[in-house]
Amino acid sequence: MIDPVRIPSALLPRLFRVVENCPELSDVSTLAILPVDGTLDAGRPGQFNMLYAFGVGEIAISISGNPSDNSALLHTIRNVGAVSGALCALREGATLGLRGPFGTPWPLTDQTGRDLLFIAGGLGLAPLRSAILQALAMRSAFRSISLLVGARSPSQILYPAQLADWAGGGALRLSLTVDRAIPGWTGMVGVVTTRLERALEGCDPANVSALVCGPEVMMRHCCLALEDMGVPSSAQWISMERNMKCATGSCGHCQFGPDFVCRDGPVFRWDRIAERLRIREI
Amino acid sequence: MKTQSIAELLSEHSILGRFDTDSIEMLAGCARNLHFGAGEMIQREGEPAALVHVLRTGDVAIEISAAHIAPTVVETVHGGDILGWGWLIPPYRTMFDARAMTEVSCVALDAACLRGKCDADPMLGYQLFKYWLPHLAARFRAQRLQVADLYGRDDD
Numbered sequence: 001m002i003d004p005v006r007i008p009s010a011l012l013p014r015l016f017r018v019v020e021n022c023p024e025l026s027d028v029s030t031l032a033i034l035p036v037d038g039t040l041d042a043g044r045p046g047q048f049n050m051l052y053a054f055g056v057g058e059i060a061i062s063i064s065g066n067p068s069d070n071s072a073l074l075h076t077i078r079n080v081g082a083v084s085g086a087l088c089a090l091r092e093g094a095t096l097g098l099r100g101p102f103g104t105p106w107p108l109t110d111q112t113g114r115d116l117l118f119i120a121g122g123l124g125l126a127p128l129r130s131a132i133l134q135a136l137a138m139r140s141a142f143r144s145i146s147l148l149v150g151a152r153s154p155s156q157i158l159y160p161a162q163l164a165d166w167a168g169g170g171a172l173r174l175s176l177t178v179d180r181a182i183p184g185w186t187g188m189v190g191v192v193t194t195r196l197e198r199a200l201e202g203c204d205p206a207n208v209s210a211l212v213c214g215p216e217v218m219m220r221h222c223c224l225a226l227e228d229m230g231v232p233s234s235a236q237w238i239s240m241e242r243n244m245k246c247a248t249g250s251c252g253h254c255q256f257g258p259d260f261v262c263r264d265g266p267v268f269r270w271d272r273i274a275e276r277l278r279i280r281e282i
Numbered sequence: 283m284k285t286q287s288i289a290e291l292l293s294e295h296s297i298l299g300r301f302d303t304d305s306i307e308m309l310a311g312c313a314r315n316l317h318f319g320a321g322e323m324i325q326r327e328g329e330p331a332a333l334v335h336v337l338r339t340g341d342v343a344i345e346i347s348a349a350h351i352a353p354t355v356v357e358t359v360h361g362g363d364i365l366g367w368g369w370l371i372p373p374y375r376t377m378f379d380a381r382a383m384t385e386v387s388c389v390a391l392d393a394a395c396l397r398g399k400c401d402a403d404p405m406l407g408y409q410l411f412k413y414w415l416p417h418l419a420a421r422f423r424a425q426r427l428q429v430a431d432l433y434g435r436d437d438d
Contacts, residue, residue, distance in 0.1 A: 121432065121433060123433070151433060152431070152432075152433040177358075179431075179432075179433070180428075181354055181356070183351060183352030183353065185354075185355060186383065189343070189355045189356060189357050190357050190358055190424055190428060191427040191428050191432075193423075193427065194420075194421075194424045215432040215433065217427070218427070218432050221423075221427060
């Protein structure tokens, strides 16, 4: 008799139910989900889950909620294709499959005593939000916390109410800038790199740890600019995005030179991959 | 409270502070202190670019306006920046409106005086390019990224 095929648990989706679908932007929603059976693994900030819209497909989505909050697991999703569109369309009570959490987390616990600088571009704030919440929960462990957010336009700023709370409460120093203003916008205008000097004010660059997430071009320019300002390349981390499929480093779709982004990333230390990012074929 | 001389203010600036002491003194001979309240116009597009504003503190919005649209900010510059370059390019006119977003303190250099000193002392002119050009290049680089539309789609 032939033994039944054993499917590794990492490849087997668990059933989850949507408890809330919160619209964030015109094409971005945050799904709050809970397992139908069993316990919730909230993961660690920076990790991702594979979300499966039944009958449509599966995509990698970063965890974007509070890692110490077990009331629901949050994923912020932009509707850019068939699967993300199907996930964004799920309403309360709908079910979906989930595998995970996978990947490397932001190295927050190693940054005691340092000046933390979070840099988020566009939807890059979603994977960073978990780390920011964790950092705020252990606020006294860090000398300072700064958050620099860049968005395309004022209407594309993610989590505006939470940003206002964080800045208003004085828990962190927030700098917000948009690439394109609209009439009436009274905030800063320009790409995030133009705000780096301000974000580092009062900090010894050698004591800064930068956690950067956004479009790859933005991250590259940010990290290079930070290096120019004296922030060690070994104290900068970015979250990479590639074509994640299996999430276990087995299928090879997300290969990035000697690494697989799903297994060895998505969070990489900048000095480990800076040279590779200059190679267009990778 | 000790009052700082213009030369001292210039020597504290992130760009002009790199000049040697003699050059700072020469620049100071063309300079005066200016202060703008929040909302006040610093320059208007098309006016003679008579002053070079060396921003010490505060934020400045560079704006475009037209008859049918409200002023729109295209870039913001800040303490440590130098506002504008129309003063260096004939016919020496300002290219955009600039409005103080906050209280702004700056040292204003008389553009004609500065050009005259650079003509008379090429070493001063060379220092100006050497230290100012990287700043200009960084702003151009940032503006290229700004138009690259990095963050994806929008429905504005």
